[in-house]
Amino acid sequence: MVAKRWGCEHGGRETRMRCAIYARVSTDRQGESVDHQVSLLREFAKRRGQDWEVLEHLVFEDEGVSATKVSIWTRPAMKRLMEAAERSEVDVVLFKGISRLARNTQEALDVLDRLRARGLRVLSYEESYDSAKENSNFMFTMHAAIAEYEAEKIGVRVRLGNKEKAKSGRWVGGTPPDGYYVGRDGHLVPDDARAGLIRSIFERYALDGSSCAAIARELNARGETTSTGNGFSQTAVARILDNEVYAGHLVYNRRTDRTVRDYDSEVPGKKKERRMPNVRTEWVVVHCAHPPLVTPDLVQMAQMRRGRVRSQAPRTTHLLTGVLSCGRCRAPLIAQVKRTAKRVYRYYVCRTYHQAGRQACAQGSVPADDLESYVLTRLSERLREVSINVLAPALQSACAQGEEQAKRERERINRQLTRLTDAWIAAQVDDVLAGQAASIRGRIARLTAERDALYKRLTQAGLHRHKRAQEIYARLVDLAQDEPAMKRYWVQMLISSLVVHDRTLLIQYTFSSSDDTPIDGNV
Numbered sequence: 001m002v003a004k005r006w007g008c009e010h011g012g013r014e015t016r017m018r019c020a021i022y023a024r025v026s027t028d029r030q031g032e033s034v035d036h037q038v039s040l041l042r043e044f045a046k047r048r049g050q051d052w053e054v055l056e057h058l059v060f061e062d063e064g065v066s067a068t069k070v071s072i073w074t075r076p077a078m079k080r081l082m083e084a085a086e087r088s089e090v091d092v093v094l095f096k097g098i099s100r101l102a103r104n105t106q107e108a109l110d111v112l113d114r115l116r117a118r119g120l121r122v123l124s125y126e127e128s129y130d131s132a133k134e135n136s137n138f139m140f141t142m143h144a145a146i147a148e149y150e151a152e153k154i155g156v157r158v159r160l161g162n163k164e165k166a167k168s169g170r171w172v173g174g175t176p177p178d179g180y181y182v183g184r185d186g187h188l189v190p191d192d193a194r195a196g197l198i199r200s201i202f203e204r205y206a207l208d209g210s211s212c213a214a215i216a217r218e219l220n221a222r223g224e225t226t227s228t229g230n231g232f233s234q235t236a237v238a239r240i241l242d243n244e245v246y247a248g249h250l251v252y253n254r255r256t257d258r259t260v261r262d263y264d265s266e267v268p269g270k271k272k273e274r275r276m277p278n279v280r281t282e283w284v285v286v287h288c289a290h291p292p293l294v295t296p297d298l299v300q301m302a303q304m305r306r307g308r309v310r311s312q313a314p315r316t317t318h319l320l321t322g323v324l325s326c327g328r329c330r331a332p333l334i335a336q337v338k339r340t341a342k343r344v345y346r347y348y349v350c351r352t353y354h355q356a357g358r359q360a361c362a363q364g365s366v367p368a369d370d371l372e373s374y375v376l377t378r379l380s381e382r383l384r385e386v387s388i389n390v391l392a393p394a395l396q397s398a399c400a401q402g403e404e405q406a407k408r409e410r411e412r413i414n415r416q417l418t419r420l421t422d423a424w425i426a427a428q429v430d431d432v433l434a435g436q437a438a439s440i441r442g443r444i445a446r447l448t449a450e451r452d453a454l455y456k457r458l459t460q461a462g463l464h465r466h467k468r469a470q471e472i473y474a475r476l477v478d479l480a481q482d483e484p485a486m487k488r489y490w491v492q493m494l495i496s497s498l499v500v501h502d503r504t505l506l507i508q509y510t511f512s513s514s515d516d517t518p519i520d521g522n523v
């Protein structure tokens with residue numbers, strides 16, 4: 001105002017309203033183009049008066065972004081709008097309707113609040129909302145709630161439609177499974193170009209007894225790729241073997257993917273998908289919905305073997321993983337198990353060597369039994385050499401640390417158990433999945449045992465924290481006789497690093513830093 005009266009050449013700058021436009025369109029909704037929204041809002045601004053100016057660099061468009069799936073804070077254009085607002089480049093934000101902003105009341109209110117906190121005026125065309133008007137918040141909240149309700153209704157309609165479609169045996173949503181394409185009538189049709197590959201996977205597994213890993217290696221060596229163009233992994237092979245679709249059956253609605261906000265991510269409120277298993281009555285199971293790629297016999301054989309292999313997968317405790325690393329390339333040494341008909345061999349192998357071969361790292365593998373017993377002996381000796389006064393504080397802090405670590409692990413196992421139990425229930429009630437029940441049961445049993453060992457360890461750690469160093473010490477000297485879980489616990493607590501270089505071993509203890517000269521491991 002002042003500038004205008006004095007006829008300054010920047011006349012009117014103070015009253016000029018720098019308008020930003022925010023437009024959004026998701027991929028699945030047509031007839032609501034970004035261009036249309038922008039031109040409408042330009043017009044809208046113009047009608048407000050000459051001072052309302054939409055600046056070219058303040059037109060923010062999120063195209064192909066679903067408001068239900070993508071949080072406001074991870075949309076690229078919205079982010080840039082916020083940044084522009086932060087730099088005070090904007091006075092007003094215009095958008096066509098609250099549903100363009102968010103499909104969730106909480107998010108809509110959140111974005112409004114943030115824009116207003118940056119001193120911006122917010123206007124919506126459809127709802128005639130203007131943040132500068134008194135008592136306008138109630139209307140905004142109402143409209144946001146309506147937008148959310150509409151989105152929910154659409155979701156319900158889509159799900160019902162999909163369910164009906166599935167009941168008729170047609171493939172619903174998403175990429176069809178490898179080996180099939182979706183035919184004109186919506187049913188899966190064998191893709192001759194890929195069917196042979198899928199069949200060969202079942203044959204190699206069920207008839208020849210190859211492992212998933214071996215099959216994956218074989219396919220990759222032949223230059224085969226998955227339908228998405230990636231190399232085959234052990235999991236990818238296993239997933240094919242476990243998919244009832246290849247037997248001609250269709251199972252739909254086994255689980256629901258819900259979009260939830262992740263309050264723990266670095267972008268608070270960022271959305272993520274959460275898979276929720278549905279109860280059996282919600283499933284749609286159609287037998288013989290499409291031509292099978294694999295004969296029922298072969299599927300059954302594969303399923304039986306899957307169950308057996310998984311329940312028998314051995315649980316070998318490698319004492320030193322986590323502290324052990326390669327002196328040549330600094331990569332961790334990982335556990336490897338080789339089985340022959342007669343016995344099991346355990347090794348520690350450099351990860352680089354394991355992944356990329358000898359030319360990448362020349363460190364050979366180390367037999368696990370020898371290395372472990374050597375480390376335990378050395379640790380016991382070392383403990384005897386150190387005065388108890390030096391040891392006590394280290395033991396105390398090790399116990400506390402161990403307790404923390406065990407608690408985290410317990411959380412992880414509990415989560416996994418919950419998931420497995422859901423899967424097991426699903427396998428109980430569905431005959432298509434029945435073959436998997438035994439293997440899931442095996443995994444549950446193993447995890448429960450692992451958890452029990454953890455609880456023991458936790459109690460021990462808790463007890464040790466209050467014990468006198470002398471008592472702990474007495475137990476440690478006999479470490480080699482202790483049970484595996486406890487051995488591993490103390491090794492991880494008392495040894496900060498183990499470095500293998502060729503055939504020498506360097507041990508670094510947490511309770512004593514003096515022992516850092518290479519020791520000939522003789523392993």
Ligand SMILES: [Zn+2]
Nearest residue numbers: 326329350361
């Ligand atoms: Zn290495």
